[in-house]
Every structure is written in C-alpha cells, then in structure tokens.
Amino acid sequence: MANKKTENGSENRRNFLRLGLMSSVSAVAGASLISNLATGEEKKASGEKVRVLTPDGKMVEVDAESINNYPEAVITPEESRKGIPDKKFVMVIDLSKCKNARKCVEGCQKAHKLDDHQEFMKVQLMQNNEEGSPYWLPKPCFHCDEPPCVTVCPTGATFKRDDGIVLIDNERCIGCKFCITSCPYSARTFNWGHKEKFDDKSQPYSPETQVPAAEGTVMKCDFCPDMLRQGKLPYCASSCPMGVIYFGDKNEDIVTNGTETVSFSQLIKDRGGYRHLEHLGTKPNVYYLPAVNRQFPVERGFDVDEEILDRYKDVPIVKEFKEQGKL
C-alpha cells in the first residue's frame, strides 16, 4: 500500500499531503477516488458509475465503489487505534513568527467544539531567563514517542498509534485523571460536567475527532487525524495566518505550513530546532524553532480581548510591561 509518490518543488503542499495520505484512506476508510487514481489499485467494481470532479478540475466517470466516503466514513474507536500506515507525523512550531494571534486556538476550538477555557492548543508567554526576551509559545499535545499518559492509563483508553499520534477513546476512559497528572506539559483537559453539546449525536463519535465529547472523560490535542486522512493540515496549522505551524511526515522528511514546504531535518538543523523539556526523555513529536530574528515584538501579542489578556496578568513580564505603560 505504500504510496511514495511525491510532488516536486513549491506546489501546494496540501496537495502533496493529500496524495501521500490517500493510500491510507483507502486502507482504513475503505474507498478513495484519488488514491485509486494515484496507485492504480484494483477494486471490485459495483457496476454503478458516478461522475465526479477531480481536484484539478477534470470531470471523470468512476465506479461508485471507488468513491472516498469521507467524511461520512467514521473511524470507529477500534479502527482509530491503528493509525495511518507508513506515516510518522511531526509538527514544527516556528516561535519567531508567533504573535499570539490565537487563530490556532480558535480554529482548534471550533473544530473540536470546545468551550472558551478548554484549549487543546494553549499559547503561553515564556521567558527563558532573566535577560531573555519573552516570547509566545503555542503548545499543543506533543504526541510523545514515550508517552507517560499511555503508560499510566489503567484501561488503555489513551493509546499510541503507529503513525505517532496519541489519542483517547472516551468510550473506555474511566475518568481517573491519572494521565492528566502524568503529562509534564499539562496538555490534557477534563470534562468536569455534562454539557448539552455532548448529547448531539448527529456526528458519530470517533477518537479521531473527539466529537461528541463525554462527561467525566479526558480530552487533548489529537493532531486532527480526520483532516490528515483527507490530506489536509490540522486546524491549528491551517488557521495560523503567520504560518507558524509546520506539519508533516517524518518518514518522508517533509513538513509544510500550507504555503511553504521544507525538509523537516534541514529545518531543524538550520534553525536550531529543539524539543521542550528534552531531558524528561518523553521524545516529543513537536519541535520548536527558537524565537530569534522575530517578525513581531512580543507586545503585539497583547492585542487580544481584555478577558484573554487578563488571564496572563500574573506573569512577571506582563506586570513589568504594565508598569512601563506598554499595555
């Protein structure tokens, strides 16, 4: 099933990802038009022909069986444990470009139907040392290769897939919260009470979307596997106006932020990429490019709602800024 087909140069990388990913869609979700075209894979013909429009604008007639049922095809909790074949997802966050626009947070919250305070992606205001200049740090789940949350989960409700993604099956979670305490990056959130949106069963539950959520269970950033299966970037990466978040496949050594596609290893080498709290040995799959040669002064990040700003009021640097009248 391995589809090694790649595109050259600077063409839209979403297209690239799509082609790269589609082979797996056919494996897991059942049928995929593009993958069939790309791999020339034989499928049982149903006899029924359907006319469809391809991404490059051509009208073609294909067998009905070959149509990608996505997004109607739901990945069940059992299927979601397998992962997308031959993939090893990785994220690179370029701190020099982040200005706390919060579009990643909002995009993620909208897609996952999260409340205001429930953030899979948190933007933190960091300062490495007293002399260091503060910077914004978008923090998703790091999808560690040695995930402490998976180790401590008593029921295997949280699991690590072959493609590197760590997911939660909220139909198995017993709500002991052990995984939340085990995460050194505070990536997990808990559904403390019941909410009306949990009752909306119009979309069948899948650990890949975490919708609908359930009371008394844990949630966190999932790298949006439902988008990945469609060859799209996770919501945070696609909503960022600055192109801060690069996402891609480590196996193919390529990451993209939607406008620019680069070699993952080259990017990490050239820009001094690092992982947060490397010494803990959790082996995160999220890399950071240090906040050097900034595109924006950190103050630009304070251009947010009063309520959001208020949440940072205890941060020493914010207090300092207030004294200096910068806010």
Add this chain to the structure above:
Amino acid sequence: MKASDTLINDLAPQKFGRKGVIWTTALIIISIAGIIAYIDQVIKGQVVTNMNDYALWGIYISNFVFFVATSFVGAVTVAVLRLTDNAWRTPIVRIAEIISVACIIMAGLTIMIDMGRPDRLMNLFIHGRMQSPIIWDVIIIPTYIVICLLLLYFPLLPDLAILKKHFSQTHPKLSKWYGKFSLNWTGSDKQKKIQLKSIHIIAILIIPAGFILQTVDAWLFSTLFRVGWDSTNMGAYFISGASVAGVGALVTVVYVIRKANKLENYITEYHFDKLGKFLVLTCLIYLYFNINEYVIPEFTSKKEEVTHLNHLYSGQYAPLFWFVIIGGLVIPIIVLLFKKGRKPLPMFYIGLLVVVGSWWKRFLIVTPTLLQPFLPIQGVPESWHHYFPSIHEWVITFATLAMALLIITFLVRYLPIIPIQRTADEQEATKTNKPLSS
C-alpha cells in the same frame, strides 16, 4: 471461675449508652448527607467539585491516601508487635485490627468517588493494563482487605465461642450469631493448633502486603513527572508516614473506647506509655524522611524544586504546611519524649493532633504539586490557580470519615474489643508463672 466471669462481663460487648446513641446517630446522619451529596455529584458530574484541569486531584485523593495510610496500623502494630513478641500488645491489637479493616474498606470506596465515570468501573477488569500503577492498587487493596479481615477474624474465634455461651440466656438471637461465626470453636488442641498456625501465617503475610500497599500508593505519585512527587524517597516516606497516621489513630481510638467501655483496668497507663513510645519512634522516623523530602532539595536548589518548596514554606499553603510539620510532628515528638506526656489524656490530644496533621499532610502531598507544573499555569481563568474543596467535596469527605468511624463503632458494639480468651490465658499464666506461647 469467679475471675473469668468478671472478665467476660467486663469485656463482652456492651449496649450503647446515651452518648453512644448520640454518637452513632450523628455518624449515620453525616454518612447519609455524604451519600446524598455523592448522588448529586453523579447526576451533575464532578463540576460540583472545585477541582479544575490543574488541581485535578483534591481532597478525594488525599482522603484516599489518608485511609490507605491509616490502614497500615494493622500491619505495624499487630504483626510487628506480635512477631517481636511484645506482650503489652494484647489489649490493643483488636482495636488496631478494627481500624485497619474500617480504613482499608473506606479507602477502596473513596477512590471511586474521584472517578469521572464510576459507571465504567468494570473497564478496570475488562481492559486492565499491568503497566498502570492504578491496576497495582486495584490488585493490592482487595488483597489487603482480605488479609485484614482474616487477621481480625481468626483470633476472634475463641472469644466468639465464649460470647455464644455468655449471651445464650440473655440474648439468644445474638448468641446464635456468635455461634455461627465461631465456626464451632471448642478450644480443642487440634483447633488451637490450626488457629495459631493460621494467625501466624497471616501476621507474617500482612507485613509485605502492608508494605506493598503503602509503596504502591507512593508510586501512584512517584511514577509521574511532577516536582514534589518524582522522588526516590516516596516509598519509605509513605511507609513511615503511614505508621505515624496509623499509630496516631490507634492511640485516639484506644483512649475513647477505654473511656466509653470503662476498660481502665485492662488498658492501663502502662499500655499508653508503651504506645506513646511507639508513636514517638514512628514520628522520629517520619521526621527523618521529611527532612529528606523538604530540606535536602534546597541544597542543589533546582529551580522547579525551590519554587515548589517556597510555595509550601511561604506560599498559599504555608500556614497548613507549618501546622502539619509543627503540630503533626514536632510537638508530638517533644511531648511524647517525656513520661508525663505519655499519660492517657495528653496522649489522646497528641493522637488527635497527629491524625488531623496526617490528614492535611496528604492534602499537602497531593494538591500543591499539581499547582506547580513544569509549564507555568497561564492563559486560564484566575480560579484555576487555586484549589479549595467545595461543599460537596467536604460533605462527601466527612461522610467517608464518618463511615469509617461507623464501621469501627459497629464492630466495637458487637465484638469483644479486648481478646477475652487471651487475657484469661495471660492472667492464668502470670498466676502460675508459666510463659505463654504466642
């Protein structure tokens, strides 16, 4: 014959007096209030608690740890004193066994209160994974419950037979129950041999089981990447802390029962003196581990450690921290080192102080650490920076404590809290100057 009759009359279970009735009613009311609060929590979800995504373990977990710790008293007093052949243990062992049983049962129940999905309890067995320390707890807690029950039950057999006879005229119904539970005890040599052997095996078994239980409890914390938990000190720290909590509870309960059941002739100042020495020994060991835990990290002054420690020394939990250290440890050590401090009444107050200190100590182990994660708590509502239990949490927690006391009260009401047969044998032995085999 006369002597043994007074003995049975003195030691046989007594009906509650007025105070006993008030006490039990109060406990039942608190328990019912807690059950109502818990049902409300199940309906509304844990949103009724003041826990949040950072302080996500609160007093439910610290209360659980407290129960686990206190249940260690069975292992530490009964088994250790038995194996070291300390004869002074006779009048207090059964009380220790009763406390152990009550606390470990309540520990098993309280841990479920913290579950977000109690309806999925069976998932622990269907999908259980041995890697998870929670599964270790799932295995050891029921094991310890069984061992504790057996350790309480086996030595009771001869006494139950005595009570069957004692109550055969006055309370035939009660007598029948005692008879059933005494398993046709006749006191024959064969029975005695089996009983002694069984008790001996269980007394040995409860020591590793108790150690495993406390250590697993410690590992629930020390297997996690958290400042203040991620410490090799934790296992021994928890075992020594459990001895303090357990013996502290024992002293308090012994004092109350002695007073309520007028057992001054059986539990004497001599026993309190010994218990006091035992308590001060456990406190001193615990002090040693506290120094390891709270002082030594200051030397390397790793930033995270120091932030955490300063949070305790002078932050929002400082008053509590100093109360626990000084009230729960330093004062008991000073008082108990003096002979006058080991008289029954001061011992009672010290025991109470130790128990209250031990309870809050668990809170200090659990919650402040959660409020000091590696990445700072930012961009969240102001209330997420703090934790103080909600009404629901308090009512439920008090109810679990009341239920533990209720179990103790119930067992005290129906069981001879001082082993009758053994006391009789000992009195006989002192008369005839023969050493008594344990």
